[in-house]
Amino acid sequence: MCHIPFLPLQRLTASYGSELTEAVQRVVQSGYYLNGEALAEFEQQFAHYVQAPHCVGVASGLDALMLSLMAMKQCYDWSDGDEVIVPDMTFVATALAVVRAGLVPVSADVDDNGLLTPEAAQRVLSARTRAVVPVHLYGHPAPMPAFMAWAEAHGLLVLEDAAQAHGASVGGRPVGSWGHMAAFSFYPGKNLGALGDGGAVTTAHPQLAEHVRILANYGARQKYKHEYPGINSRLDEVQAAVLSVKLRRLDADNARRRQVAAWYAQGLDRSMYRLPYGGDVTQSVFHLYPLRTSQRDALQRYLAEHCIDTLIHYPRTLRQQPALSASLRTPQPCQQAQCWAEHELSLPIHPLLTLSEVQHICEVMNAFG
Numbered sequence: 001m002c003h004i005p006f007l008p009l010q011r012l013t014a015s016y017g018s019e020l021t022e023a024v025q026r027v028v029q030s031g032y033y034l035n036g037e038a039l040a041e042f043e044q045q046f047a048h049y050v051q052a053p054h055c056v057g058v059a060s061g062l063d064a065l066m067l068s069l070m071a072m073k074q075c076y077d078w079s080d081g082d083e084v085i086v087p088d089m090t091f092v093a094t095a096l097a098v099v100r101a102g103l104v105p106v107s108a109d110v111d112d113n114g115l116l117t118p119e120a121a122q123r124v125l126s127a128r129t130r131a132v133v134p135v136h137l138y139g140h141p142a143p144m145p146a147f148m149a150w151a152e153a154h155g156l157l158v159l160e161d162a163a164q165a166h167g168a169s170v171g172g173r174p175v176g177s178w179g180h181m182a183a184f185s186f187y188p189g190k191n192l193g194a195l196g197d198g199g200a201v202t203t204a205h206p207q208l209a210e211h212v213r214i215l216a217n218y219g220a221r222q223k224y225k226h227e228y229p230g231i232n233s234r235l236d237e238v239q240a241a242v243l244s245v246k247l248r249r250l251d252a253d254n255a256r257r258r259q260v261a262a263w264y265a266q267g268l269d270r271s272m273y274r275l276p277y278g279g280d281v282t283q284s285v286f287h288l289y290p291l292r293t294s295q296r297d298a299l300q301r302y303l304a305e306h307c308i309d310t311l312i313h314y315p316r317t318l319r320q321q322p323a324l325s326a327s328l329r330t331p332q333p334c335q336q337a338q339c340w341a342e343h344e345l346s347l348p349i350h351p352l353l354t355l356s357e358v359q360h361i362c363e364v365m366n367a368f369g
């Protein structure tokens with residue numbers, strides 16, 4: 001069998017036929033490239049999809065996280081140096097957003113699913129803690145009912161990092177509707193991806209939504225009256241139009257990702273590999289298929305020799321990132337996060353992966369060692 005790429009973006013884009021190019025063409029011909037009808041339409045559709053009353057399109061997932069924290073900080077009068085709890089195993093943006101908002105990220109350990117839990121967050125709670133950021137890592141939703149109850153008991157706000165989990169839900173309620181705010185990324189490789197950068201904030205709180213809009217618009221509510229030192233962060237019309245087309249297929253795409261995960265769970269030798277979620281495929285939307293093995297690096301080389309692309313999410317914990325060494329507070333050891341960094345390997349998973357490709361990957365993997 002020939003080369004199996006990690007994510008064939010060109011083929012995925014082509015699978016929409018002329019729908020995407022027609023959407024782009026409509027924007028090109030409209031004369032409106034920012035803050036137009038395509039954005040308003042997508043914001044409304046995505047808010048409806050997430051079951052959140054408000055959605056604000058922004059320029060990236062990092063901005064969605066940062067602007068959410070800046071809005072919380074302003075609306076609730078937090079001070080510079082107040083603390084926000086983040087998982088030690090996540091993409092670096094989760095913590096960088098906290099730093100950029102003038103707050104201090106505090107790392108807590110993750111569990112057997114790679115996720116932050118209220119129990120781990122409790123162990124790093126301090127008098128300066130203001131918020132917690134559960135990350136729905138790999139597409140698996142964090143335990144949101146428990147997080148909301150715990151946060152309420154301690155007077156904290158909850159910001160969901162839903163950058164990897166578009167379409168996931170907990171007890172029938174979508175991620176992005178649980179926290180006080182939620183941040184999404186539309187980076188091309190995400191389950192809902194644009195043809196460039198993009199992001200969105202969802203929230204049930206009109207005041208927080210309004211603050212994100214103002215902060216993303218140079219801190220101005222009305223033209224040329226700048227109330228806050230804001231930034232420029234926009235989801236442009238081309239990306240918004242593309243995302244509206246792709247949103248229609250998101251549930252079907254996520255169902256296919258789950259099918260691929262079920263094939264892996266059937267085909268892989270469980271005495272050799274620790275499968276994500278013990279082989280359960282009902283909770284995650286499988287942005288990634290993160291398995292664990294003590295032979296991770298040798299396995300990755302072996303698969304590359306057999307023309308199967310894999311990636312590691314992520315090879316370093318937050319505390320191992322030089323960029324965060326001066327800013328991240330690490331009151332507790334994070335052994336589980338360290339285990340994920342040493343043992344995790346992500347196999348190809350996407351809506352176009354076929355049964356025969358997955359069977360081939362499983363055969364090659366079961367013959368390893």
Ligand SMILES: *Cc1c(COP(=O)(O)O)cnc(C)c1O
Nearest residue numbers: 060061062091093163164185187
């Ligand atoms: C992708 C991602 C982000 C950042 O999104 P960008 O659009 O690349 O800025 C943040 N958090 C997590 C968990 C992500 O996977």
